[in-house]
Amino acid sequence: MKRVSLIIFFLCFHLYAFSQEKACGTKDQIEPNFSQEAFDQFLINDNSLRSEPDILLPLSIHIIQHEFGFGGLNTTILYNAVDTMNAQYAFMDIEFFICGDIEYINDTELWDFRDNEENQLTPYLVPNTINVFFVRTLESSSGDPLCGYAYFPWAGDLVMMQNGCTADGATFAHELGHYLGLYHTHAFGELVDRSNCSFAGDRCCDTPADPYLGPNNVDFDCNYTGTETDANGDFYMPMVSNLMSYAPSECAYEFTEDQKSRVRYYATTSRDYLMCAAPASLDENQLKEITIYPNPASDHLTVQANELIEFITIYDISQKEVFHKQGKGSLNEHVSLQHLVNGVYTIHVSYESGGFSRSKFIKQ
Numbered sequence: 001m002k003r004v005s006l007i008i009f010f011l012c013f014h015l016y017a018f019s020q021e022k023a024c025g026t027k028d029q030i031e032p033n034f035s036q037e038a039f040d041q042f043l044i045n046d047n048s049l050r051s052e053p054d055i056l057l058p059l060s061i062h063i064i065q066h067e068f069g070f071g072g073l074n075t076t077i078l079y080n081a082v083d084t085m086n087a088q089y090a091f092m093d094i095e096f097f098i099c100g101d102i103e104y105i106n107d108t109e110l111w112d113f114r115d116n117e118e119n120q121l122t123p124y125l126v127p128n129t130i131n132v133f134f135v136r137t138l139e140s141s142s143g144d145p146l147c148g149y150a151y152f153p154w155a156g157d158l159v160m161m162q163n164g165c166t167a168d169g170a171t172f173a174h175e176l177g178h179y180l181g182l183y184h185t186h187a188f189g190e191l192v193d194r195s196n197c198s199f200a201g202d203r204c205c206d207t208p209a210d211p212y213l214g215p216n217n218v219d220f221d222c223n224y225t226g227t228e229t230d231a232n233g234d235f236y237m238p239m240v241s242n243l244m245s246y247a248p249s250e251c252a253y254e255f256t257e258d259q260k261s262r263v264r265y266y267a268t269t270s271r272d273y274l275m276c277a278a279p280a281s282l283d284e285n286q287l288k289e290i291t292i293y294p295n296p297a298s299d300h301l302t303v304q305a306n307e308l309i310e311f312i313t314i315y316d317i318s319q320k321e322v323f324h325k326q327g328k329g330s331l332n333e334h335v336s337l338q339h340l341v342n343g344v345y346t347i348h349v350s351y352e353s354g355g356f357s358r359s360k361f362i363k364q
């Protein structure tokens with residue numbers, strides 16, 4: 001039935017160019033050992049003013065692509081998605097950043113991912129970071145298409161994203177919201193009068209009761225058009241702009257103060273192990289000599305190594321990745337620089353042996 005509605009919906013997508021229903025695979029699941037006392041105490045202590053983000057959260061990015069090395073998420077889309085998400089979390093004084101190199105996984109089977117294939121991701125997990133895997137298609141084990149899913153802090157440690165939903169401005173922040181302890185706003189039968197808001201619904205009393213938003217009860221101008229009533233017979237007045245709702249992604253762009261409290265609580269308790277060890281963890285003893293020429297370079301660069309090259313990554317002066325290439329298992333690689341603007345770059349070469357080299361060059 002759900003599949004039928006999604007098919008109908010995709011037809012609508014073509015007719016009206018309206019976004020797809022946000023299908024999130026995260027199942028709301030009550031935290032078994034939640035302590036209201038610890039949470040309240042945290043809020044008292046956390047109530048100080050900050051001028052800058054004080055919680056920095058490292059993302060390990062894994063882009064799954066075809067075995068021949070194509071079809072992975074475009075990095076421009078990725079960087080824009082991280083920027084958008086950071087703007088949405090900025091009022092919480094939380095900032096996400098990409099820790100270490102982006103990892104490319106050439107695996108055609110995992111490129112179209114089902115949630116029962118998770119154990120195949122284990123070898124790629126970077127400890128103590130938020131591991132996010134980007135895939136071409138994402139399905140639940142029962143075959144429902146998903147935009148993404150994540151685990152709650154008390155349930156697991158993984159975020160899955162479907163490439164096509166990464167640019168929608170809402171799914172990435174939504175899944176990281178789950179990862180940091182936020183429920184769906186329609187979870188657990190909250191009443192419109194909010195009399196049960198502290199122990200029903202999403203546990204955030206400033207998010208109104210939500211009947212389960214979607215394209216059938218939110219119009220193209222992001223107005224709620226539903227006529228549902230709750231157990232008391234009261235009409236819902238949900239928050240269509242809330243990122244943890246199922247409102248169409250064009251409509252959802254914000255979190256509330258109570259959601260901020262929960263996110264900061266989990267980020268500093270059950271998720272407090274998050275830290276980026278790279279690139280500091282790069283063992284400088286593993287640093288190998290390398291020759292690159294010409295330098296300055298114009299349209300291409302030759303990399304001459306003493307070991308078999310696994311991959312080459314180039315970063316611009318702001319440490320943003322601008323080029324990534326899988327090695328062919330040889331000692332030499334040619335890199336085209338035609339797409340780079342003039343400036344100073346860092347080239348990072350990883351070897352099959354596990355060592356690496358770093359060097360700066362000028363493109364002119």
Ligand SMILES: [Zn+2]
Nearest residue numbers: 024026174184
């Ligand atoms: Zn969700």
